[in-house]
Amino acid sequence: MAGPIQVNExxxxYDIIRGFALCGIFLVNIPTMLGSDWISGRADYAxxxxxxRTLFDLFVQTKxxxxxxxxxxxxxxxxxxxxxxxxxxVARYIRRIAILFLFGLVHLAIWSGDILHTYAMWGLLLPLFYGLSNRAILTWAWSLLIGSFLLFYVSSMYLELSLGFRFSGDPFPAIFNSGFGPWFDYRLDEEIFDMFQNSFFVGVEILSLFLFGLYIGRERKLLTWSIRGLTRTAIICTIAALPFFAVIIWHHYGSGAEYSATNSAAILVSxxxxxTTYVCLFTIAVRNGRAFRPLQALGRMALTNYLTHTLVVVLPVIALGYYxxxxxxxxxxxxxxxxIAQAFFSMWWLKSHRYGPFEKLWRIGTYGRQKQAS
Incomplete structure (x- = not known):
């Protein structure tokens, strides 16, 4: 039996786009990792x-x-x-997903923003869709995405009515700066269960995006779509986002509301x-011969770099009482x-290793050590 996909394949x-996405995800995550922002926003931006915060909501958040x-x-x-x-x-795929879930579970015990366990939970459903036609996959993807938008807006409206457009109190207990022991107990007793519930809530949207990706991968769309088509799509999506940008800017500089369901929906849809614009632009650049070696290295070690964010930010912040x-x-x-440090480290590491540390563990767990290249 042949081994896993090799590096030269x-x-x-995809590595470059993944590296770019990793950067954006870290920008989104670090405010809550540091405690400099709340999950739904806060009242005292100045x-x-x-x-x-405005630039994040315009160009980073949900993208x-x-x-x-x-x-x-x-x-x-x-x-x-x-x-x-x-x-x-399909058993090998299930094993791969199970290992991802274990990574996510350990990560979730340290930081509430883990996405790996959510990917694993909903990724288990993907084999059910693999045999469907492209038309059926797109129908499911669009239906789930639209349904997730409606679900999000209804829940956001409920939150808006509950809050009365205002936040109250500090959502971060003092225990966050009480040392590892009390903080870790709080994580296991309180937050981790909320995050599992949230995984089911956001899962509809995540599954829809998985299905769009399944369609793109099956059709090799990013590799075969004309440059003209990619350019047109990027322009259309950017123009379509402008009204939502206006809502976001108004929320931060004109509305006076601390929380708005309409603003949250604008961030989500934009x-x-x-x-889509970002993916199209990077695809155009790469197909025109541009090399993004730092992003490519970050993308090849995306799992390692993603988990490292928690190790180098959350743990020191809690230990030093800087939350x-x-x-x-x-x-x-x-x-x-x-x-920047991760990009240099990733390029250095990949000069002598085929995979990042956690990527290699994941592959060994999936294929077995005997199939894992040295």
Missing amino acids: RIVL GSDLLV FYTIFSLLFGIGFSIFLERSYARGDS GKLLA GRLSLTEGLFLSIAIL
Whole structure:
């Protein structure tokens, strides 16, 4: 039986886009990792923090997990295509997903923003769709995406009515700066169950994005679509996002409301549009011969770099009692510095290794050590 997909078979484009998505995900995550932002926003943005929050909502928030989810679907299509070609059963895919879930479970115990366990939970459903026609896959994908938008807006309206457009109190208990023991107990006793519930809530949208990725991967759309078609799509999506941008800017600088369901919906929908623009633009650049080696290296080690974010941010912040003490702007500069360091480290590591540390563990668990190249 043949071994796993080799490095020389990788589609460089996907690695580059994955590296770009990783950067955006870290920018989104680091405010809550540091405690400089709340999950749903906060009331006291001012000066540079207000500008950063606005720019995040315009160009970062909801854009990059969208891309990451699409890439998961693309990767799934490639994995199963190769698995069926060499006669593997779906059991190997299930084992791969189970290992991802274990990674996510451990990560979730440390930080509430883990996405890996959610990907694993909903990724288990993908084999049920693999045998469907492209038309059926797109029908399911669009239906689930529209349904997720409606579900999100209804829940956001309920939250808006509950809050009365205002946040109350500090959502971060003092226990976050009480050392590892009390903090970890709180994570296991309180937050981890809320995150599992949230995984079911966001799963409809995640599954829809997986299915779009499955379709793109099956049809090799990013590799075969004309440059003209990609350019047209990027322009249309950007123009379509402009009204939502206006809503976001008004929310931050004109409305006076601390929370708005309409603003949250604008961020969500614009995220899908701008994510499409980003993917199209990177595809055009790569197909025109542009090399993005730092992003490619980050993308090849995306799992390792994603998990490392928690190790180098959350754990030191909790240990030093700095949770909630850094501003949004300071967090932005810190995240940029960490991403630059990770890019250099990833390029250095890949000079002598075929995979990142966690990528290699994942492959060993999936294929067995005897099939794992040294």
